[in-house]
Amino acid sequence: MASSLWVGRRFEYSVRQIYCLVHAEAPVMSRFRSAPVLVLILALATLPVASPAQPPAPAAALMVQVTSEPPGLDLTATPASATAAVVFYNVQEALVKVDQHGTLVPWLAERWHTADNLNYTFFLKRGVRFHNGRPFTAEDVKYVLDRARNPETKHPHVKHYEDIATIHVKDEHTVTVTLKQPNAMFLYNLARQGSVMYPREAVEQLRSQPVGTGPFTLARWDRGDRIVLKRYPDYHGKGLPRLDQVTFRFIPDPNAALAALQAGDIDVLAFGLGPESIEVVRRAPNLQLILGETTNDVILALNNAKKPYADVRVRRAITYAVNKDEIVKGAMFGFGRILGTNVDPLNPYFVDMAKAMAYSPEKAKQLLAEAGYPHGFDAVLRVPPQYPYTVRTGEVIVGQLAKVGIRAKLEQIEWGQWLDRVYKNADYDLTIIGHAEAWDAGNYANPKYYFRYDSPRFQEVFKESERTLDDAKRRALYGELQKIMVEEAPVVWLYVYPRIVAAKKGVQGIWKDLPTPSLDLSEVAWVK
Amino acid sequence: MRRYLARRVVAFAATLFVVSILVFVVIRVLPGDPALLIMGTEASPEAAAALRRAMGLDRPLPVQYAEWVRGALRGDLGRSIQYDVPVGSLILSRLRVTLPLTLLATLFMTATALPLGIFAATHHRRLGDYLAMVASQLGIAIPSFWAGLLLILFFAVRLGWVEAGGFPGWEAGLGAALRALLLPAVALGLIQAAILTRTTRSAVLEVIHAEHVRTARAKGLGERVVTWKHVLRNALITIVTIAGLQFGQLMAGSIVLENVFYLPGLGRLALSAISARDLPVVQGVVLFVAATIITLNFAVDVIYGFLDPRIRYD
Numbered sequence: 141m142a143s144s145l146w147v148g149r150r151f152e153y154s155v156r157q158i159y160c161l162v163h164a165e166a167p168v169m170s171r172f173r174s175a176p177v178l179v180l181i182l183a184l185a186t187l188p189v190a191s192p193a194q195p196p197a198p199a200a201a202l203m204v205q206v207t208s209e210p211p212g213l214d215l216t217a218t219p220a221s222a223t224a225a226v227v228f229y230n231v232q233e234a235l236v237k238v239d240q241h242g243t244l245v246p247w248l249a250e251r252w253h254t255a256d257n258l259n260y261t262f263f264l265k266r267g268v269r270f271h272n273g274r275p276f277t278a279e280d281v282k283y284v285l286d287r288a289r290n291p292e293t294k295h296p297h298v299k300h301y302e303d304i305a306t307i308h309v310k311d312e313h314t315v316t317v318t319l320k321q322p323n324a325m326f327l328y329n330l331a332r333q334g335s336v337m338y339p340r341e342a343v344e345q346l347r348s349q350p351v352g353t354g355p356f357t358l359a360r361w362d363r364g365d366r367i368v369l370k371r372y373p374d375y376h377g378k379g380l381p382r383l384d385q386v387t388f389r390f391i392p393d394p395n396a397a398l399a400a401l402q403a404g405d406i407d408v409l410a411f412g413l414g415p416e417s418i419e420v421v422r423r424a425p426n427l428q429l430i431l432g433e434t435t436n437d438v439i440l441a442l443n444n445a446k447k448p449y450a451d452v453r454v455r456r457a458i459t460y461a462v463n464k465d466e467i468v469k470g471a472m473f474g475f476g477r478i479l480g481t482n483v484d485p486l487n488p489y490f491v492d493m494a495k496a497m498a499y500s501p502e503k504a505k506q507l508l509a510e511a512g513y514p515h516g517f518d519a520v521l522r523v524p525p526q527y528p529y530t531v532r533t534g535e536v537i538v539g540q541l542a543k544v545g546i547r548a549k550l551e552q553i554e555w556g557q558w559l560d561r562v563y564k565n566a567d568y569d570l571t572i573i574g575h576a577e578a579w580d581a582g583n584y585a586n587p588k589y590y591f592r593y594d595s596p597r598f599q600e601v602f603k604e605s606e607r608t609l610d611d612a613k614r615r616a617l618y619g620e621l622q623k624i625m626v627e628e629a630p631v632v633w634l635y636v637y638p639r640i641v642a643a644k645k646g647v648q649g650i651w652k653d654l655p656t657p658s659l660d661l662s663e664v665a666w667v668k
Numbered sequence: 669m670r671r672y673l674a675r676r677v678v679a680f681a682a683t684l685f686v687v688s689i690l691v692f693v694v695i696r697v698l699p700g701d702p703a704l705l706i707m708g709t710e711a712s713p714e715a716a717a718a719l720r721r722a723m724g725l726d727r728p729l730p731v732q733y734a735e736w737v738r739g740a741l742r743g744d745l746g747r748s749i750q751y752d753v754p755v756g757s758l759i760l761s762r763l764r765v766t767l768p769l770t771l772l773a774t775l776f777m778t779a780t781a782l783p784l785g786i787f788a789a790t791h792h793r794r795l796g797d798y799l800a801m802v803a804s805q806l807g808i809a810i811p812s813f814w815a816g817l818l819l820i821l822f823f824a825v826r827l828g829w830v831e832a833g834g835f836p837g838w839e840a841g842l843g844a845a846l847r848a849l850l851l852p853a854v855a856l857g858l859i860q861a862a863i864l865t866r867t868t869r870s871a872v873l874e875v876i877h878a879e880h881v882r883t884a885r886a887k888g889l890g891e892r893v894v895t896w897k898h899v900l901r902n903a904l905i906t907i908v909t910i911a912g913l914q915f916g917q918l919m920a921g922s923i924v925l926e927n928v929f930y931l932p933g934l935g936r937l938a939l940s941a942i943s944a945r946d947l948p949v950v951q952g953v954v955l956f957v958a959a960t961i962i963t964l965n966f967a968v969d970v971i972y973g974f975l976d977p978r979i980r981y982d
Contacts, residue, residue: 209750209940211705211706211749211750211944212706212750212752217706218706218707219707220706220707291714294715294718294719294722295715296707296712296715297712297715298712298714298715299712347752348751348752348753362837362932363751363753363758363761363932364762364932364936364937364940365834365835365930365932389834389930390930391833391930392927392930393927393928393930395817396820396832396833396927396928396929396930399817399820399821399824399825399832399833400831400832400833400834400930402825402832403820403824403825403828403831403832404828405824405831405832405833405834526943554700554943555705555943556698556699556700556701556704556705556942556943556944556945557698557699557700559700559701559704559705560699560700560701560704561699563704564701564704564713588713
């Protein structure tokens with residue numbers, strides 16, 4: 141691991157130097173002029189190179205960078221956000237939609253009605269057709285939901301549909317779903333990526349050729365390189381989409397992605413631009429920067445089942461020992477909103493708890509002494525370098541913990557290993573990771589989750605919040621949940637990872653915030 | 669010669685067999701569950717377990733190995749978990765990028781290293797020699813990913829002559845495809861060219877002072893004939909060995925550069941398959957690359973036998 145760390149550092153360092161070289165003002169340039177490297181470049185510059193003769197792209201085409209390639213395109217089989225970014229809202233849609241402000245809006249169901257919070261009748265939008273030309277009907281809704289709640293189909297989230305008792309088709313455009321018990325998350329669950337509508341006859345091909353009702357159809361998937369979507373002429377949204385073609389290119393390296401944007405090869409750098417590059421984009425006259433919120437909560441997770449983290453005093457001590465302001469400044473260049481609990485600012489029930497346990501090394505030391513660790517203890521902090529922010533955040537935290545006597549060792553492990561050791565087997569002391577899913581407080585009510593946080597009090601309040609439909613009462617319960625989170629400190633909530641998008645000037649309609657993992661391009665257009 | 673060849677063929681098959689077992693075992697010992705990687709952190713453990721069963725990963729290892737080898741012998745390397753296409757066709761489509769890239773880099777390597785190395789040797793301890801050695805020292809010192817980034821930033825970002833990366837496909841025309849491969853090939857070949865320059869120089873130097881060369885000169889042969897016929901033919905044994913090994917190095921090095929230039933080649937396929945624990949793909953690619961390198965070594969050995977008759981008899 142040490143050598144890969146070295147390469148990473150070396151890489152960052154080199155890149156910084158190169159940026160100086162390329163963007164730079166005169167004094168920096170003259171420093172490099174003597175460098176033999178430049179001689180080499182100039183020598184290579186004399187090599188004959190054919191002049192670019194690319195065929196002109198269609199006017200309404202967009203080239204979008206995404207960090208990772210989807211591990212399959214079937215949203216009902218993989219919950220990966222890389223799949224959602226391409227397919228969700230662009231190719232396939234659900235009955236209900238989470239819009240860019242995080243609000244639930246009617247979509248393939250143009251309205252719904254419930255008198256008792258058990259029987260929901262959905263009235264489907266007329267004139268909606270699947271990409272294969274067949275009209276979308278109530279039978280399709282029944283088929284999709286029946287398949288989703290059937291454990292045999294390996295849907296990743298059977299739980300989201302387990303309260304459904306029966307689904308009754310009234311006519312071609314009306315369907316009634318009956319619940320076993322009231323469920324406050326029911327409509328929201330119908331808006332999740334796993335609830336997209338597709339035709340029964342296309343089930344077998346969803347993994348590589350998804351069919352839906354969305355504004356674009358899948359034209360091509362060049363494995364390892366790009367996915368091309370084409371405009372769906374019969375789309376039900378009036379005047380949409382505004383683009384004829386969208387190409388997603390998989391460019392994992394943030395420096396390569398930035399270079400591609402600067403060279404004009406891509407129009408939108410959608411994911412993975414680090415906060416360190418924000419200034420570069422701001423200074424470029426032909427680029428625009430979109431900064432917003434996400435639901436990605438970056439946390440320092442503690443293994444609650446393990447000594448000494450099983451002791452609430454130790455967990456609180458660690459929370460007090462962590463200076464979140466310093467982390468955001470040091471590791472995130474000042475971008476990222478400080479978090480107090482796992483309920484993020486895009487959640488309607490968000491209560492600002494950022495100041496509830498403000499940084500206090502004295503309190504941390506005192507709590508550690510009370511818990512029987514006056515001289516601190518040793519710990520291993522495992523971080524996955526696949527997400528560079530985890531390493532940088534970890535480096536700052538190690539220094540902060542040392543100040544109260546906790547000797548943490550930073551250990552980088554590859555993503556596959558992280559999933560296996562940390563996430564699946566809870567084989568860890570401390571770890572750092574972002575949790576991107578919205579409405580995920582339920583993880584803290586699950587004692588088998590890798591936090592191994594087992595609080596009957598929290599579980600009870602959470603369960604009640606799922607069954608409470610009255611908005612005011614539910615808000616109160618969520619307030620209570622956030623209070624318990626602060627008191628019991630199962631993990632240390634650090635900051636919300638900011639949404640950073642860089643695009644060419646003239647690209648309009650990209651969502652500012654990201655309340656869902658979709659990269660909705662239906663309303664994106666070029667404006668001259 | 670026939671016995672020599674037979675021995676080589678047996679060694680070839682045995683190596684391939686050992687490699688196939690190693691690949692299989694090492695990948696499975698590695699922690700990391702393909703089902704979890706597909707499902708991510710949000711799915712239920714039951715769903716991940718069901719997916720594991722569907723992928724046949726719950727069966728005993730020897731059974732899985734036997735099935736894999738049986739398929740491989742019939743030319744069937746299985747199906748990619750991530751991409752849902754046959755591994756064989758996936759490898760072939762990626763070779764359309766990696767093979768030309770490696771060949772271009774080899775071309776660049778030999779086209780610069782041979783003349784430079786011979787020039788340095790024939791100008792031993794003169795200015796030309798020193799300049800060539802400084803250049804090769806630089807080439808060795810610059811990591812290929814850094815060279816790649818420099819080239820991108822200079823030729824793509826600053827001058828806008830080429831794209832910053834990516835591959836338009838051979839359908840886009842020979843010119844466009846070659847242009848996309850040019851910078852990565854140069855960055856890839858740079859280090860190996862520098863190494864080969866030094867090898868060529870010392871190989872030529874060693875022969876230049878040999879008895880038979882002195883004899884040739886004494887016979888009154890022209891300097892050009894001496895260099896090309898008597899010096900180079902003997903120096904070539906060392907040069908071919910090193911260059912053959914370097915082809916393997918270039919293939920391995922393409923992993924880094926395919927990522928810097930995001931080219932859809934074999935190296936990037938291997939890397940993404942490893943991080944996705946796409947086992948059939950990882951196994952297929954490693955087996956393929958191992959077979960290629962073993963074949964190359966085999967070819968080098970055979971060429972050896974022709975170049976130097978002494979070798980086939982040991």
